[in-house]
Amino acid sequence: MKLLVHNISNDADFNLYLKHVESFDIINPFYKLLGANLNEIKEDVVRYFAFVKKDDDTILILMPFIFRKVPYQDQEETYYDVISPYGYSGPLFNESMSRGYLILFWEAVDAWYKQNYVVSEFIRFSLNHNFQFYSGKLIPTLTNVNGRLIDEEAQWAGFKPKVRNNYRKSLEHNLTAKFICDGITDEDIDVYYTIYITTMQRIGAHDTYFYSLEYFKKIIKLSKNNFVVVLIYKDDMAISAELILIAGDTLYSYLGGTLADYFKYRPNDFLKIEVMKWAKKHGYRYYLLGGGRSDGDSLYQYKKSFFPDDKDTIYYTGRKIVNEKMYQKLDAIMNAKVISEDSQTEVPQTKEDIHYFPSYRKPVTKT
Template identity: 30%
Template sequence: MQYTLITIQQKKEWVDYIKRSAEYDFYHTWHYHALDESGSPILFVYQEATDFIAFPLIRRKIEDSTLSDLSSVYGYTGPVSNLKFEQLSEGFMDRFKLIFLSFLKQEEHVSVFSRLHPLFQQCLLLERFGGLYDNGKTICIDLSVPIEQQRKKYKKNIYESIKKSWKAGLRVVESKKIADISTFREIYKENMLRIGASDYYHFSLRYFLDLLGTDEFDCRLILVYDGEEAISGSIVTFTGNIAQCHLMATRTKYLNNSPAKFLIDEISLIGRKCGMRYYHLGGGLGFKEDSLFKWKSGFSDLLLNYKSWRFVINVPQYQSLVQKTGMTLCNEVDFFPLYRYPIQKL
């Protein structure tokens, strides 16, 4: 049994495997991985005849050692296959496990972390390893029902806000103009500063330009205008039958007007025109059931289980790395791998 390791330099091969997958999202694509600067993106592929399992990951060196670990890009990734996971044979998945474990040990990887996709049955494969972790829930709008039925799911205050936006004459505009992208970046940065987000979320203008400039998936900037001023916006992707609310932000001075509620409703209409089945809103900050989660859940009662995969390959090495940081394995910290936890935040 053999595997293929595709690097970010092998665009054609990466794109080919993802395009041939039965289910995938834009998070799995070559282009999205090419935007990641946290390590070296790889696509691990195990194949038998025409059937394959492909697993996009980020390889990261561990300082002051010959060791490394694997992580995933921001968003919902996990493995993909040319078949749905519920169609894969037990034997095929067992053989994938053997070859993947062999790869992890040979390459001296200490641990693997991957955020999983709430709409795919990836757990059927990864439960063989152990390390599945319940991260909470995400919210999804079902676009297959009539729009009237969708809106009946909205909480009363949300629908009232949307109707006020209609009366106020708010409008949405799709744009890929540099000036509009720059405007959205300013709005998004203002939001991140307001909530005290880490530097990771302070994306550069180049990030937004590259994200919206791809032809590998359908990515759109949709802005809400009040008169001539852009007051809210979202970067939305349409992949397969899934619309993803990747990034969303509102100018602070307009928060009380709640234009984002109007924006979500409008994006759901665009998603319908594009043939989407789901509009995935995501979860709360850090996937906690916080105020953001409660706000999103006001649009739908379709809650999805969101899991991550946290797998330790070499337990003694993992424990040693954790001890070097001064942390202990019994720390009540929801972070993996624990040896990468930013100690100054404790």
């Protein structure tokens, strides 16, 4: 076995990367999304590991990553850290592969890190247990609602009463659902985007969620047939929308929104139940709704009301300190105690500050 490292710095590089991703048994669209905003990654370098057989270069494991210069540089050497692209990531491999290769993969990755002055690594793993044999610290980060799609009558009986009542109310107002897979038009994407961006503005979302219209067009293009856009209509007005990505037998609720003026018609509940009906009809087995902003919050409880009896799936992140000495040096330099300019007292750390990784990249808080 040998570990190859490839850069993704232009369209030709990315097309080769896509070819590798599509060679695996399950075409996972999340590994393609980094191409939607490739031009927006500035000084960072997008790369991927390919763990291959020596005799024929068959790729057993592939993993994209972003190779970043650390915020402070030693005079003698240039240091870096590694982070996975946003979304579900980590090593990609076929289920039939011997898990023993994962041990060899992480050994080879760690050796490469040491040779290339990597200080730390942060990975957002997928939800298919691809964190097995990870050589760093594994952190259970967020509980995700993952619902099994079953017989329609049994599915209905499993909902919380509020879900059933909301769906009945939506039927009274004659809501309809439109599912778009093949042949999606720019007009369809524009309708979806208007609902999405209006929702982000309404809820005061972080800047990172204000994706451009072009970003969504690229996602859909890259996903090929592994997506569905769902639009919910009240008469001729689209009032709710969701972009769903598909991997194998699972639908992943990705990004969506609802127009506030139409909440009274309960379009969110209507959308999710109609998606379940559509998915069951098309042979899918799971509908993954994701989690809340934090475990157990109101958003999580809302999602859980659709699958109250199903076992949740835990989203894990991986954290690894490769160079302990440099990590502590960076931490000391970048996190010198912040003093309030008015009171000359130390600003207390928040819970988020304490758990931020790598600690030397956490945002500085001042009063």
